[in-house]
Amino acid sequence: MPTLLGISKRGDTYLRTLLIHGxxxxxxxxDKHDDRRNNWIKELDQCKGKNISAVAVANKNARIAWAVLTKKESYKAAA
Incomplete structure (x- = not known):
């Protein structure tokens, strides 16, 4: 499996900005939710800080959006 990197500064600046804001x-x-993904975010926030956590979440959301668009299927959250 290849090493996945973070969000680069190449590509659409506006889209990257929207992903980071999200x-x-x-x-x-x-912290208001208690599920697998939010627990991962809380742990990441404690270790790395809010900005790095926000970029990690944006990166994950971008990868999910790309997979949904390329496979032409609806999003199915992990149980």
């Missing part, structure tokens, strides 16, 4: 919002409200 990531910041998800990190901000992660």
């Amino acid at each position: 990531g910041k919002t998800v990190v901000r409200v992660a």
Whole structure:
């Protein structure tokens, strides 16, 4: 499996900005929810800080969106 990197500064600046803003919002409200993904976000926030956590969430959301669009299927959250 190849090593996955973070969000680069290449590509659409506006789309990257929207993903980061969305990531910041998800990190901000992660403590109000108790599921697998939000627990991962809370742990990441404690270890790395809010900005790095927001970029990690944005990266994950971008990968999910890409997979949904390329496979032309609806999103199925992990149980």
